[in-house]
Each structure stands twice: as C-alpha cells, then as structure tokens.
Amino acid sequence: MTPPQRRRRFAKEQPRLTPLATEGSGGTEGKDGKEGDTKAPERLYVVAGPDGQRADLDLVTLVVAGADPPPSATPEQSAILRLCTAPLSVAELSAYLNLPFSVVTVLLTEMLTAELVQARAPIVRQATLPDRSLLEAVMHGLQRL
Amino acid sequence: MDFKGSDTIPGPRTEDHLPQTAQAAVKIVIVGGFGVGKTTMVGSVSEIRPLTTEETMTQAGIGVDDNYGSETKTATTVAMDFGRISITDQLVLYLFGTPGQERFWFLWNGLFEGALGAVVLIDTRRLEVSFDVIGRLEERGVPFVVAVNSFPDAPRYPIDDLRTALDLPKEIPIIECDARRRASSRDVLMTLMHFLHSLATAKANA
Numbered sequence: 001m002t003p004p005q006r007r008r009r010f011a012k013e014q015p016r017l018t019p020l021a022t023e024g025s026g027g028t029e030g031k032d033g034k035e036g037d038t039k040a041p042e043r044l045y046v047v048a049g050p051d052g053q054r055a056d057l058d059l060v061t062l063v064v065a066g067a068d069p070p071p072s073a074t075p076e077q078s079a080i081l082r083l084c085t086a087p088l089s090v091a092e093l094s095a096y097l098n099l100p101f102s103v104v105t106v107l108l109t110e111m112l113t114a115e116l117v118q119a120r121a122p123i124v125r126q127a128t129l130p131d132r133s134l135l136e137a138v139m140h141g142l143q144r145l
Numbered sequence: 146m147d148f149k150g151s152d153t154i155p156g157p158r159t160e161d162h163l164p165q166t167a168q169a170a171v172k173i174v175i176v177g178g179f180g181v182g183k184t185t186m187v188g189s190v191s192e193i194r195p196l197t198t199e200e201t202m203t204q205a206g207i208g209v210d211d212n213y214g215s216e217t218k219t220a221t222t223v224a225m226d227f228g229r230i231s232i233t234d235q236l237v238l239y240l241f242g243t244p245g246q247e248r249f250w251f252l253w254n255g256l257f258e259g260a261l262g263a264v265v266l267i268d269t270r271r272l273e274v275s276f277d278v279i280g281r282l283e284e285r286g287v288p289f290v291v292a293v294n295s296f297p298d299a300p301r302y303p304i305d306d307l308r309t310a311l312d313l314p315k316e317i318p319i320i321e322c323d324a325r326r327r328a329s330s331r332d333v334l335m336t337l338m339h340f341l342h343s344l345a346t347a348k349a350n351a
Contacts, residue, residue: 003269003302003310006276058259059198059227060170060239062163079154086162089170089239091227095196096156100222101255102200120168129288129345130171130261134236138171138261139338141232145190145331 055109055119059101062087062120063108073116076107081116161193163237170237173334174256176244176282177266178274182294182324183242184226186266189330191228191240199224225256240334262337263289266324269299272310279311290318290340292333316340 064087069078076097083096094104111117175183188195201222223244230238243256257263263282267275275291282289291311295301302310304319313319318336323329 003300003306004273005310006273006279006312008280008312058172059241059256060172060237060259062167062170062237064165083154083156086157086165087167088157088163089229089237091198091239091241092157092196092229094198095227096154098154098199100199100201129341129348132342132345132349134171135261135338135342135345137236138232138238139335139342141230141236141238142331142335142338145230145327 055112057090057105057108059091060089062089063117066118067116077111164234166234167237168235170239172239172241172260174260174263175240175242175266176263176278178271181266181268183266186324186330187226187228187240187242189325189327192231193229195226195228197224197226257285257287262341263287264333264337265289265291267291267293268296269302288341288344290337293321294324295321
C-alpha cells in the first residue's frame, strides 16, 4: 500500500527551505512576509472593518496593567485591568474575556492610548530566521519540561 | 454594550500567573486537519489548561448585488486552541493549534507573522489533508517540521515513503510521535528548534 502523493502547486518549484538555499529563501521570506504582498490574504484588522488605527498587537504580545481602573473605565476595560495585573498575552485575554482577538485589539488600543495598560513587545521572527541565542534559550527551557 | 457577568469573568488561576519579570513571548504554530491531534499535542506540553481564542469572519454571500441584505452574509467563527510554556522568568513560549483547511487561511497572516516555525501534524490515514498546508507554508517561507501522530490503526509507512509522498527535501525533519505523551510532544518541538538552529547556523555561515 502506497501513500497518496502530494503534487506541488507550482511544477518544479525551487525548494525554498533547504539550508543550502538560504540566500534565496531569505529573500523570498522577506518578500512574502511584507504586508504589500498582493497574494496574501487580508490581515485581520482589514477584515474586521475600516475603523480607526489599531496598535500593532500580536497574539503573544504581553499586556500588563499600568493603573487601577479609573471611575470612567468601561466594564470591558475594568475586566482587562483585573486580568492583567500579572503579564498576560492578548490571546489569553481574548480567551478569558470570550471575545474575538480583533475586538480585544480594539479595546487594548484605546487602553494603550489612555496609558491604562502597557504592552511588552513580542519577539518576532524577522524577515530571516530567529536569533540562535533565542533558539538555544527555548531549547534549554523545553529540555526541562 | 451589555457586558453581562464582567465581575465573574474567570481569569488565570493564581498558579497560572506569569511572573512580573516576563518580558517577551515567542510562538510556534501546530497545523493539521481536524482530529489529527493538535489540541492533544498543545495540551500535553502546556503548563496551563489549553485555552481557546476566537475570530469571527463575516463573509459576503455570493451574488450580493441582487440580494442586498443581512441574509447574504454569513459569519464564520474560527477557534484556535493554545497553550503556554514558561521558558525562563523573562521568556514565554505559546503554542497555537490551527486548522489547516483553506477557509481558515485568512487567519494565518497574523498567526504566522513572527512565529518561530511550525509543526505539521499528520495522520497517515488522511495524508492528503496536509498537502495544501505544506504547500502554503512553503509559499510563505515558514520553516516547519512534519510530525506523524501514530494512531494505533493508522497505516505505517517508512519515513522515506512519506518524504516522497509529501515531496519534501531531505533536510526537513519527519518524525513519529504520540501527541498524547508530553515527552513525545516535547521531542517534536525540540526537533523543530534543532532544525531552526541548523537553518540559522547555515545562514550565518553563508
């Protein structure tokens, strides 16, 4: 019995992920990763609607409360401030609040502007590969699991 | 907006709080078809009970011009399960399990942006559901490894046969695993990290 065979979408496409082809793959990644890529699906905040500017929040951006809820805080803002007295990712906030990710980013954008919360930037994979020391730190952490 | 029960929103348990020193987080994405074991894998290594984040997509129906109303729109909710592993007091790793079906790909931009890499989880009984996922990752330049979740009644193929079937270059690791077991799932993540490290080393030496 033989397994089904995958057919590449583009015949004879150059392998992009081989370590030997790093020059080519690096360049391709850089191009594909940009927002301007016409083939790429719309980003979430584009899908969600043409409202105001939003902070550049990732699913794993850590958010931490910067203040007690002011009297003017909405129930959602109070809930977020209660949740992130310790650092918490946007994904976790979305899960605990039972609100879609895009809605949470809208709420957080307002709160960042009002300096009610602070965001700790995620480490993102740049156009190229992540830093080796970062990878080694993760490996070390996994080993202790 | 009615925000019923905001006082009773369950938050993280006290033991699930990250330390105040947590500065940054990284993410790894686990992709695969329904029932392939993504959530099982996330759950087996996560230090927190896996959580679910949702996104709602409103899709305009076909032929909206002649039927201009709300009934022409359908809302699709896509759920992603995720878990967390504290790496150090400063660094946190998040694992996201996402469906591989094409209609969910709109979510992928935000998800794969900045991800360290991906694990493609496959079930040899339904190998073909992973084909599009693999093609998609290749197009987006996301480094990935392939993990074969060994279901007891699934056909077993030699790794070389799977490599040929998936049309993967020899550099990309393919490993067998049991997603229910923490050690096995951790080994999959370690394989991905070693692979990423070798890519980074090759790039540095280029």
